[in-house]
Amino acid sequence: MNVPVWVNGELYDPAQASVSVFDHGLMVGDGVFETVKVVAGHSFALTRHLDRLKLSAQRMDLPEPDVEAIADGVRRCLAEAPGWPLGRIRITYTSGPGPLGSDRGDQGTTSVVIVGEQKPFPLTADVTVVPWPRNERGALSGVKSTSYGDNAKALAYAKARGGGEAIFGNLAGDLCEGTGSNIFIVRDGRLLTPTLASGCLAGVTRALVLEWCGGDEADVPLRALYEAEEAFLTSTTRDVQPIRLVDGQVLPAAPGPITAKAMEVFAERAALDADPR
């Protein structure tokens, strides 16, 4: 079944849905995006994701996206989707068609909503640390921009080495995040995740884990990952996923007791409220 795609307020058959080849999202990665989880036909934490879309756009000096219209697009696409146990919504917002260089155009922005099925992630993750740092001082640090070439390259690097996710350190040599996930480690019995100053994205799942399950924000050297008592990834589509292996080195437990508790509490709280504010 072809679930329609929403482009700038209209629904289209996916085969007919299109944006301009001059769109700056395509030309220079001049846009922002969100991935939202769908559980049994309902979006999860949509308000937080739309808030972050606005913030990412603001950080890129893009016009404010019309998140009410986008939320309507989400509803209309989901209404046509089959009852997948798990799905994902991809929201893309760009500066719209523009000239061939980096100057922005003035023909209006582009907004797209696509929904699709999501296969569950494996029960545990094997991760590969990549040799390229996140730039925590860059203009797009912490922005969910469509300039994800760094992530695409890093994930391919990890997969070529048997990993399921790539992990970045930052310029300071500290632990940062994955290509599509945040990271938590247990060190001396404490649950820690890198601060937003590390250059990581302010993950929606990361924030919910901190609120619901506890843990502290603290920057630690990248090598702390190899010495962790436990570690896990968080993301919209994984929730809390224990890390089994770091660069071929097995961690003591996956899940260890603190990770198992976080998984349990997260699942309980998420089931109680589909749009935690």
Ligand SMILES: Cc1ncc(COP(=O)(O)O)c(C=O)c1O
């Ligand atoms: C670079 C990066 N870090 C972290 C995350 C996790 O964020 P969230 O929990 O909001 O999905 C993502 C999400 O895709 C991401 O792209």
